[in-house]
Amino acid sequence: MQYAAEARTEGAAAPGHPNLTSLMASVLDAAPLLVNEDILLQSVKWKDVSSHDVARMLAALQAASVSVPYWLARALLLGGHRLAPSPRPMLTPALIALRALNETAPSNPIHVELLESCLRDVEQAASVDPEELDALVRRLCALGRTSASARLSILHGSEALRTQRAIRRAIEGHLQTLPATRLRLIGTSSTEDLAKHLLPAFGAVGYRAEVEQAAYGTAVAELIRSDAAADIHLLLLLDAPSLTAPDWRLDPDTAASLIEERNEALFAAIDQFARNGGGSLIVNTLPAPAAPAAGFLDRSHSTGAARIVARINARLAEAASRHAGIVLVDADASLAAIPPIVREDPKLWYYGRVAYSARASRALAKGFALAQRALRAAPCKVLALDLDNTLWGGIVGEDSAGALECGDDFPGNAFKAFQAECLRLKGQGLLLVALSKNEPQALDALADHPGMLLKPDDFVATAVNWQPKSGNLVAIAKDLDLGLDSVLFLDDSPHEREAMRQQCPAVHVPEMPEDVAQRPCWLRGLTETWPVRLTEVDLRRSDIYHAKRRSQDLKRQATSIEDYLAGLQQRLVILPVGPATLARAAQLHLRTNQFNLSMERFDEARLQAMLDDPAHHLVLAGRAIDKFGDHGIVIAATVAIDDDAATILSFLMSCRVIGRQVEDAFLGAILDQLHQCGVRTVDVSYKATPKNGIARDFLERAHFDEVEMSGGMTRWRQRDPDARRAASHFIAVQWSV
Amino acid sequence: MQTAAPPRIVSELQEIFADIFEHDAALDLGTSPETVVKWDSLGHIALVRSIEDRFSIALSMDEMMEIQTVGDIIEVLRRHGA
Secondary structure, three states, X not given: OOOHHHHHHHHHHHHHOHHHHHHHHHHHHOHXXXXXXXXXXXXXXXXXXXXXXXXXHHHHHHHXXXXXXXXXXXXXXXXXXXXXXXXXXXXXXXXXHHHHHHOOEOOEOOOHHHHHHHHHHHHHOOOOOHHHHHHHHHHHHXXXXXXXXXXXXXXXXXXXXXXXXXXHHHHHHHHHOOOEEEEEEEEOOOOHHHHHHHHHHHHHOOOEEEEEEOOOOOHHHHHHOOOOOOOEEEEEEOOHHHHXXXXXXXXXXXXXXXXXXXXXXXXXXXXXXXXXXXXXXXXXXXXXXXXXXXXHHOOOOOOOHHHHHHHHHHHHHHHHHHOOOEEEEXXXXXXXXXXXXXXXXXXXXXXXXXXXXXXXXXXXXXXXXXXXXXXXXXXXXXXXXXXXXXXXXXXOOOOOHHHOEOOOOOOHHHHHHHHHHXXXXXXXXXXXXXXXXXOHHHHHHXXXXXXXXXXXXXXXXXXXXXXXXXXXXXXXXHHHOOOHHHEEEEOOOHHHHHHHHHHOOOOEOOOOOOOHHHHHHHHHOOHHHOOOOOOHHHHHHHHHHHHHHHHHXXXXXXXXXXXXXXXXXXXXXXXXXXXXXXXHHHHHHHHOOOOEOOOOOOOHHHHHHHHOOOOOEEEEEEEEEEOOEEEEEEEEEEEEEEOOEEEEEEEEEOHHHOOOOHHHHHHHHHHHHHHHOOOOEEEXXXXXXOOOHHHHHHHHHOOEEEEEEEOOEEEEEEOOHHHOOOOOOOEEEEEOO | OOOOOOHHHHHHHHHHHHHHHXXXXXXXXXXXXXXXXXXXXXXXXXXXXXXXXXXXXXXXXXXXXXXXOHHHHHHHHHHHOO
């Protein structure tokens, strides 16, 4: 017996039944009454109702002055219907997009710009209801907009659309356009399920995951193996059942110490992996147990599940703080929205050692993907903030200064908490910028109002005027020598956000919660600001930029560039990279996009590997100091030396000091050093990108010639090694010992 | 067991089988791992999860073992009132 044919006829047969048809007609006719009574209409299958009948019902509601309640509007939109243009309830971004799609017809072609703006809102939404997402994705696909459909489904992890081959193909096509990242997945339980969820999770943050799975139960062996390629990132999936089960035959203390002993092999392997320097390791912590093993004593008793989990997590945190290549995915944070009791599915654990439920696997995959993105791409460097109703409640020009809400009382305390989060981010190295459509003196509110936590000099730049914010931001970013893609823009106005997205698509513009009370916590959760590591320079970055701005003022006063440079009294201290400077050197490799010759992203592990082979490598960093202050380590390079030939593998400089000849002084010192070591030929690897043209100009200025090209990488050679380097500069160079 | 399965359920199952096993042929009560290539032990996990998701039910370990054919799935769903 075949069911498929029967299934196809069902939709047509049911409404066709005479009784049902007349019953439906009565129900629709009675709609105004039924809405008020809140009955019957909820059970209508709207996709089977004709658009004509729906239009009639909406007209009847309007005639009776009954407004369309939210649930009905939602059900109609999900069913593919148009809503009357009359007042409608507030809808989610997905429903607004559906409304735009439902209104398209042959007579009423799709309004592309409107639709795209709606879809952008859906993309930016923190979460989308699965049913609404599914309907939207299917509808887009049916209209031939497969790439939009694929994008949305990847971003928000739609599950149901996997049933549609066309969308699946579109998703695969979309993933192909993303940069690949190679992952090797190991675990203490089955990793199949996580592997499946890694693809969409990585797709959502902009990468195509190429996942290899290690054989079951080989986690420790894989970690110890030292031959892993450096460009493969290891993901280690840990789970509580595998790591925390005591042997109850033993007395509790012995059982607990046996667990620790057994797990020590795993931790030792993690340490070994980090020492091998074979790339990065992303590992999850253990989530809080769903049930205690020692009742009320669970946190204190030696076999308490919570206690064992806490000790393992502490051990993981210790390993991560010791080794830069290890990043922890905090399971409790990743799984926060999922109740502990449904984070696992016991029958699947017993059936196939599947440690996490599907929902939990999906959430963990997202955590792994975010960690990987943070390792590969720099977090945002600039926090651009609106003022009115973002930093404080009320409007400067309209309310008196004292009436602005910010302080210790409700509702100003929510704004104060938001300001505290901004200060936290400043401390973490983000530069604060004020962007406001206001009279220039609006910023005085920060100084004059006693409740404000932020002060005017917390901002490295401000644009408080009536010009478009996008233009102001472009000018400020240029002034700071930072790309727009490193800017995070927070504004309570949806119009300003939309305008910024349109004018400056590279800027990160998250949807900020309408409710002020939600915002402090929301800002903490914004992964664009999550650092993988913090260095000393991060903590002082605002001061450094202030010093830089003062020196720019000098630049405007100076009559010639030479006067200016001489007046700066610059010093460059060259330091061989060591334990104290390794993190900063790696951070420069990771973050620098403009003055970066080879675009090599050497992480700490790779740099450490070079330091371990000093006969063939130089890893140098430079600290710039001028009369305005210490800029910290702003330049770094790595060199491979093979007998009398050397290749500068990487050479990069923070954009903070571009135009100060620091690069000339640094390269000069390196060439001197290489010459002293007997090197005769010096090559440089250069990779052209849309942003690093300035680095190419530098090579030409430094008398290097392009000699070879392979792939995107070109090799440049010093024209006349014997002449060494005579480029003059105004910098006193000294070697640190 | 021989009472006809609600077509709604069958069409849902048809979608699930197409999704996780890439099995597009029409299902019948006897459809089993022998006729569905990808219905192996890993596939069984995916199948159980899809059924739970789609019909908003939770299956027990016994039911997980009981499911050997499409007919068994329909029987289990009937018991859950899906």
